Amino acid sequence: MAVTIFFAALVIVAFLIGIRLMQSPHTALWGNRLGALAMIFAIIWTFIATGRGSFSLALIYIATGSVIGLVLGQSVRMIHMPQTVALLNGFGGAASALVVWSAVLGYAGEGAEMLFWGTSGLALGIGVLTFSGSVIAVLKLQGIAFRKPIQIIGHGHILRIAILLAVLLIIFNMGFLGLYFGQFMTLIALLGLLAGFFMTLRIGGADMPIVISLLNSFSGIAAAVAGLAVENLILVGTGALVGVAGLILTRIMCRAMNRSLLAVLAGFTPGAHEKTLPAAGSTPSPKPDTGTPTEAGKAESTTAENTGTETEKPEEDLEEAAPADKISEKDLPGLLKNAARVIIVPGYGMAVAQAQIAVRQLLDALEEQGKDVKFAIHPVAGRMPGHMNVLLAEAGIDYDKLVDIDTINPQFAHADLVIVVGACDVVNPAANAAEGTPISGMPILEAEKAKNIIICNLDEQPGYSGVDNLLYEQPHVVTLWGDAAQTIPRLTAMIGKE
Template sequence: MSIIIIAAIFIVGFILQIRLMQSPKTALLGNRIGAAFMGAAIIYTIIVYGGMGNSALWLWLVIGGFAGVSLGHVVKMIQMPQMVGMLNGFGGAASALVAIAGSSQFLGDASWYLWLTASLALSVGVLTFTGSMVAAMKLQGIISGKPVNLDESGKLKRILLLTAAGIVLVSTFITGIYSVWVVFLSIISAVYGVIMALRVGGADMPVVISLLNSFSGVAASITGFAVEDPLLVGVGAVVGVSGLILTRIMCRAMNRNLSAVLTGITTVSDSRRAENLLNVSNELEGFNEEKKGSMEIGDVINSAKSVIIVPGYGMAVAQAQGKVKDLIDCLEKAGKQVKIGIHPVAGRMPGHMNVLLAEVGIDYDKLYDMDTINPEFENTDLTIVVGACDVVNPSANTAKGSPIYGMPILEVEKSKNVIVCNLDEKPGYSGVENTLYSMKNVITIWGNASVTVPTITEACR
């Protein structure tokens, strides 16, 4: 009973951490509380399992701690989604290893319940590891971010599921094939994880990252059942549930169906529709260039009284957040009202963009989410887009069958004037042409945002 009470205290601490991290003002405190409780949970677990005198255990604890601190200092904020993906994978791998080690101890006299939970923990853990590694490599650009469907008919997936179910069923009652069971179940789960991540395109990657975060918690929780550890069960459940809630929020923000994302259905484009959009874009191009020729950036900026800035992942890649801060300071010094519109998937994971902007001292009070800022665009004199493409693409409302169709966007085209500072006119991760660029109230400035944004700052002085 005392173990359950202590586990409950730790779980309440982690829930408090999550609650505090919902607000930028208390997020740092929440992060520290979470780290403190996690450290205490590790020490408590070592004591309970009699590991205080195990020198090898302490050695690996020091090595792991040093690696974590080093990664925290070396990894840039722009690479944080990749790091989160890798950490999700490591969590899944750890759960799988604990499930194997724990189940091997009761080999021969285990109940069906312990065998089943160990099997599930191993499956989910390995799937999380391989899926997370593929997702991290996609985000890093090591492998293509385009969807790769290796199983269009779904036959391979069904075979894998049936085979895994058969192996789990047999291994539950026939303990003599323990090592074969572990190998086959690990291989099947690993392949399934790779297929799941490969078939998802870059535009949907934030959903996958949050889902794999949930999987890592679920794997830990199931492992807790397998080794009969209530603390691991509870903490894993907290991570799993919070990850699922975040996944649901991300799906709603992108108007996605989770099953469609994981099966790659949302990545099938309507080629005829895309062609029509391109033709419309070409027809408007001449008019747009004429409009641009008659518009001086300085005149547009200086005549604007209200300005909304929309940052995207391209800004993060260019490391231009400092330049955006200079622009904001200049605009406010000129007496203009400045707000920043943040799309839920402006970065590679939820909250990524908010942290990038906070790093350079941009006040959180200036940041507005999509639902709050969208009604204000039609009354805004000027919107400046910096490194954002899919999240401001009007095609999301018209291009049926495209990867972004139905995805809620920041409605920047409703502003009186729009300045776009993107690297080039190529499509974003979705591969859908951005019709915003050819609209008559839009000025496009192509190039690296760290170079182009200062030109706007100079024009407002």
């Protein structure tokens, strides 16, 4: 007993130190390796401690799983990381469900306690839910099926009833102490599958970071509860760690989108709503009306702004100032030449366009001119927490150029130029300016405050939220519609030429 506790504590402390090392990119690699080492140790220790039965057979299964896992891990591309993690989550959840399932078959009729029956029912339900939810998430992310959020009639009711019934059955399973366990457990498993399916079915693309974090948490909770059922301390502690990590990330993601977890799970997809934002009358922002571009009032105040804040602006701008007061594509070479401080705002659109390498080349060209370039990373950029950082790191961009939202926001006001690549909602000032839109109150990257902005998005369509981007019409913004893999090289080509 004492030995068991000692080794369990040892493994969990090793995991904790591993996570501690993950706090810095310098040491994170060793943190991960320490975790892997502790895992191998835990497996060997379990081999020794259980000490009977079919060793060689178990080894074959472990080797099989390892090979499949390594091949999978080696073959996936970074842009597919969200579905990879979702898939592995699903496997973890399913494994925990199977562990309690086979423990139940082993214990059946041996007069196990209430704790055993309660926790095994619970672990089965959560594990199975994690599995089916993850499978749907993978199908969505991979674009195989259910790409659009799907909501059937009575969706919420089905989900709630399934969960409620499953909870009742878990309680029954506990109360009956294994009587009818076969029926109870089968029903719990079916309801769990159903709940995971319906929970994920109506999730839209940009809400994926939240769901993946949540499923990650569930896979940990399933392991912890399974650990309670089979009385395994390492399982309990490690499962709790994963559960907490998933919950922390879920909370961070929800905050970054200003959405409540319940709203996401309840299938409140903002895109489905009416565009509640009228173009005019919603602008506490310093810029004039976003309404019709021909308005006289707009022309005046814009001119004032141009002369006021942009003293070193290229002369091309003054030449063609008359009808279109907005800066245009003609001004791009001048903008790029005169900017000393540049912030690039990448969004998932950049990844979809496979424009990371193009962005890297743009960065190199800008730095060659002695410009200071940083990347502003919104927490929900991408399809899982921190996804954008990985995509940019893959393109060979140093991580010390990747700056998070809180650090970069005060710097926008000092930036000469912001280049937005495939990002919409995360730079939309409507989040601050307008009430009652799906993104109102969502923390955004304050690109608006920069002197000039170049937007390289695919088209004028609003982002996931369905809210029109107030930036597009502003006078200090140039929009460059089209595939970022083509528009970004155009910008790069302009640098260094007059």
